[in-house]
Amino acid sequence: MSLHITDYNRQMARQRGFSLIEVLIALLVLAIVITTTMAMFVERQKRMQAASETILAYQAIANEIELRRRIPYGSLEGSGTNFLSPTEILGPLTPYAATVAVGPPENYVRPVTITVRWRGGQRVERITITRVDTGGGSLW
């Protein structure tokens, strides 16, 4: 009888493979590594996406600035709150809101704020330019 048990123990000791605990620990470590990597990847993609959207918004804002700089100072008030420049570049940000706000005059200076909002207002980019009344007529 004792010979049979010793034989059995020897057999068990010589068995190849991993125990359940070892496998579980390895799986746990692997799961942590994969989860961390995936989270980093997703975050990177989100930030790249945000940067690309910002570049599109700033292109539209830059175009609007070019036109708003040409409007005579006296006509700024009635120049409207919608973009005068084309906004096709903002297509991927649909739905978006592109607006222009002309501030009140202060010592011959008026701020003109050009704003683009998208993602339900969660993302906003704006630039304010300063128009000065130099007293002249047409720039050209």
Add this chain to the structure above:
Amino acid sequence: MVKRERGFSMMEIVVVLAIFGIFIWIIVVLTADMRTWEKKMPVNFMTHPEVSAVVSRLRRDVQDACCGYYPASENEWVQGPSTLIVETLLENNTLEYAVWDFSKAGEVTRIAFVGNPGKERSRWTAHGTPTFKILSFDVEKGPVAVRVQAIDQKGKLAIDQIFQPRPH
């Protein structure tokens, strides 16, 4: 003696497939937003240094434009959707004619001429660029503006910039 059978049981295979399935489902869910966005957005050319160099230099040339602004032709180049010719004033009060050639795919060349007939003064080429298109954009009370567009391989508008000459 225990009979050692090779292979896996049905339950083991089902469990492994279920774990793999869950893993793939997690990846698909996490990347769903990314894939939708990739379909919608154009290629981001402006992060390419050569492209942003072209746009910056072109902006400077158009903003410095004066006198005739956009001559109809210069040497063998003719003003058109793939060629922009701009007349600018140099610091020494001489006129320079900048020819922007967008006709070759993946390349943008700027050739500067001075004098009449035009003598080539400098040449600069940017590589790895998208195909640009030049349009005119009418502006009230001022010289015509230049509208520069670039479309990516998916046909999406990636660059759309308007530049105007500055008053001198």
